[in-house]
Every structure is written in structure tokens, then in C-alpha cells.
Amino acid sequence: MPAQCELCGGLGQEGRNVCVACRNDMPALGPACRQCAVPLPAAGLCGICQRHPRPFVAATAAFLYQPPLDSLIQRLKFPGDLRLARLLGELMAEGLCAQFVTPLDVDVMLPVPLHAARLRERGFNQALELARPLARCLNLPLDTRCAERVRATVPQSGLPAKLRRRNIKGAFRVTAAVAGRRIAVVDDVMTTGHTVSEFAATLRRAGAVSVTVWLCARVPR
Ligand SMILES: [Zn+2]
Ligand SMILES: [Zn+2]
Incomplete structure (x- = not known):
């Protein structure tokens, strides 16, 4: 087939x-x-x-969260479709690898962890699936064991901006294995950045040297 x-x-x-025309319609981050x-x-x-320095040194995205890419990302989550995750991961890897200048100041990649209950519901962690092709393309290790989500939070997308920080506070726990490492956090979409900021701050408190954020798509303000 x-x-x-x-x-x-x-x-x-x-x-x-994905066909050539739709691939060409994907909104690259300018x-x-x-x-x-x-x-x-x-x-x-x-x-x-x-005005507000963030707990990560830099964030970059392969794409803007705009048509036609946004619909693919929405379908990835509701309900989960692993084949879409693989496709998006390959597109993300292409987009980011084209931007990156090596060597990168990164020792290890960490997908933003999903709470166990959400993982059971969805069947996979989309951030991890997106990170796999990128890890292969950059020849970097992926670590899924040194971080976990200890609180099941309401989806950030359903909350007004001012409640997002409170919703995500204390949601992550990391092990001492992150100490002394330069970490790239991988996530699917960034809107206000409260989720990756909370995760990055948790990593820094545990001794991570630096945190960089790699995204599939950035929501324009
Ligand atoms: Zn098409
Ligand atoms: Zn900014």
C-alpha cells in the first residue's frame, strides 16, 4: 500500500x-x-x-503552531495515534537539524514526562515519540528514567494564562542523575511556556548545568 x-x-x-504539497505548506519557524x-x-x-528571565537558556521550534500542522498535533493527542507521532517526529527532526549548528551544548535529551494515568489513557508519550527521530539525527542519548510527572494536571490548553503556572507547579520530580548535565527538553507545543519552565526549573534545582528547549511547534502570541 x-x-x-x-x-x-x-x-x-x-x-x-505526507505529500509534497502539504509538506511545503508546513509553517516553518522564521x-x-x-x-x-x-x-x-x-x-x-x-x-x-x-522582563522575565526564564529557567532555560533558549527555546527553538521546527514549526509554528498554524495550519496545516496544528491539526496533525491535535489529532496526535485526541485520541493518540502513534503513526502520526512518528511522522511529526521526522518532520520535527528535519526542521530542527536544518537550524542547528553543531556541536550542540547538550549531553542528553529529556522528553517532558507524562503522568502515568495520562500515559495509560493515551498509550504513549507524544514528547518521547517526537524526540526519538531527533535523537537519532543528532546522535544524542534520550533519557526517560530520570524525570517523572508526579501530579496529574488539568491540560494547560483548557486554562486561562494566569492559572497555568499554579496548575503545573510541583508537577515534576527528577533524580540526581540530571546533576552536572546539559539537557535538551523536548515537547510537542509551547504556548505560554509554563510547562517547560516548571520542568526546566526543577532540573536546574537538581543540578542540571543548563536546559535548552526543543519543540515541534510554537504557538505565535
Ligand atoms: Zn497532502
Ligand atoms: Zn521571548
């Missing part, structure tokens, strides 16, 4: 579930804030990051 495009049903390119990856007219530091 030839691969079918997940977006338009057309013929997939090179056995992949000039952006070097700290939080929000789009800017020219690369620099956005107003929010100037």
Missing part, C-alpha cells in the same frame, strides 16, 4: 504519510525570540523574556 497523506489523502512522498521562540520581525529577545 503506497503511503497516503494524512492531510489531503493524496500520495505520500517517499513512503511517508525569525524568533532566541529565548522563547515566539515569532519576531527580526531575531532577538522578546519583551516578555527581557
